[in-house]
Amino acid sequence: MSEENQNSHDKPVENQNTQDSKTIQAKKKRKKLLAIVAIIVVLLFVLYLIVHYLFFAHYEETDNAYVQSDIVQVTSQVNGTVLSVDVRDTDFVKESQVIVLLDQTDAKMVLEQAQADLAQTVRQVRSLYTNNRSLQANIALSEASLAKAKVDVAKAQGDLKRRQGLGDALSQEELIHAQVQLSSAKSAESSALAAVNAAKEQLKSNQSLTDGVDVQNHPNVLNAKAKLKEAYITLQRMSIPAPVDGYVARRSVQVGQRISAGTPLMSVIPLNQVWVDANFKEVQLRDMRIGQKATLVADVYGKKVVYHGTLEGVSAGTGSAFSLLPAQNATGNWIKVVQRVPVRISLDPKELKEHPLQVGLSMTVTVDIKDKSGKMLSDQVNKTSATKTQAFNLNKLESESEALANDIIQTNLGKPIAEKNTEAAEAKTMSQIVSEKGQ
Known part of the structure; x- marks a missing residue:
């Protein structure tokens, strides 16, 4: 009996020792796993820093960008009554093409x-x-x-x-x-x-x-000669030409309408001369310089079509500064809002011809800011005409x-x-x- 009691008393001690050893081993495994996870996290963080420094740190990206173009208004230079209107919205017109004819009597x-x-x-x-x-x-x-x-x-x-x-x-x-x-x-x-x-x-x-x-x-x-020349030119101006190549938009003139000089009749959009205004945050402008290269993706075509452009200039003010009702930050309670500044990006004409863009389309712009040799604001006078027309042929x-x-x-x-x-x-x-x- 005494031996049996002694054996029964020793078994719980052995079981307890076994459990303690298992617990110690489990803690060691857990610590090892935690150490491995920590090392992996540190390695991933270091890898992220390396990749970010080598690649992403040299780029600034925004999806707050839109296609812009000159909106050329067609107006009459003389008073007259409209006899014919030869175009409609969405029509393509060539420069010097007669699109509106006034009564010449x-x-x-x-x-x-x-x-x-x-x-x-x-x-x-x-x-x-x-x-x-x-x-x-x-x-x-x-x-x-x-x-x-x-x-x-x-x-x-x-x-x-x-x-x-x-x-x-x-x-x-x-x-x-x-x-x-x-x-x-x-x-x-x-x-x-x-x-x-x-x-x-x-x-x-x-x-x-x-x-x-x-x-x-x-x-x-x-004096009589000058009056004759004026009358001749006035007669020729009864035929209103398209000022540039482009697409007709916002046509408002109608046949029989009596118009006066300067009345807007329609607009012509030259889609072969569009650009992109990318509205970057002010903190993203630190390293942007004129001449830097950019890649652009249009929502209408998706990522399969990539445009290549050049940074042409940075606006002289933020968007809110030029808005219809500028912010009055010196009155009432003030809340700081991160400002955005329009940055003009020119596009490759060949790519634009293959995949045309309409005014107002959304774009995603990525600017490569590695080359910082240029200037943020231009100090050169543009001696060439940005837009000109020979339609009126004075x-x-x-x-x-x-x-x-x-x-x-x-x-x-x-x-x-x-x-x-x-x-x-x-x-x-x-x-x-x-x-x-x-x-």
Whole structure:
């Protein structure tokens, strides 16, 4: 019995020792596993730091980016009534293509009136130059009359002296008659002298309107010519062209509508010149520089299509600073909000042609900021036109209107040879008149 009791007493002790050893082993395994997990976590963290430093630390990314483009408004330069509208929304148009036509009736009448006014003005100015020659002939005639009057005065004076020398042999009546003739001759001389002076003043007055210029460059002719050119250009502007290549949007003009100069008719969007405005947080701009490369993904195409672009510039202010109602941070309770600044990204034209983008589409932009050699803000003056049009072709309109005006001027100037013959005939006639008066 005593041995059995002793054996039964030793069994619990052995079981307890076994459990203690198992517990110790379990704790050792747990510590080992925890150590392994900790080492793995540390290794993963170190790997993350390495990968982040080598790759992700050199990139800034945002999905707050949208496609932007110039929205070119089509407006009329003159007043008029719309006769036809040749495009609709979504239509593609080429630069210089006529898209709206206005009623040309009034403009044609104004042009015809301007042509007639220019022709009449040229003829009136020609008459000023002709008057110069006529006034010169009048001066010659007046001078001839003055010379004759002087001869008559000298003759009357000689006749009076001769009769006064006869003394009592001459009757008083004949003496008075000789004095009257002398007085009449002197009056005629004074009148002739006044006529000469008047003719010279008239010539000076007329020459003041013609001195220093020819008919083509006379101020009256130039004024009428300018009005003609204005009327011609106004007529041409009754046809409204598309200013650039692009797609029609927001068309509001309708046939029969009376429009005034400057009225927006529609917009043309040049989708071959779009860019992306990426709104980065202010803390992301620290290492961004002009010229850095970027990759872009459009939501409309997905990640299968990747665009490549270049950072062209950073906006001069945050989006909220240029908003319609800027934040008033100096009033009331203030809560700091992380600001975003628009960054302009240009796109590769070839990629854009293969996969076109519409204005307002969402983009995801990733900028490689490893190259920090550029500047954050540009200090170079752009000497080339960012956008320009040849649709209105002002040089062509100017040359066409100039040619039309010059044709009218030349037509109404007359033939130079005929004018020379006329001048010669007038000079010959004038010399004959002078010689006759002298006789």
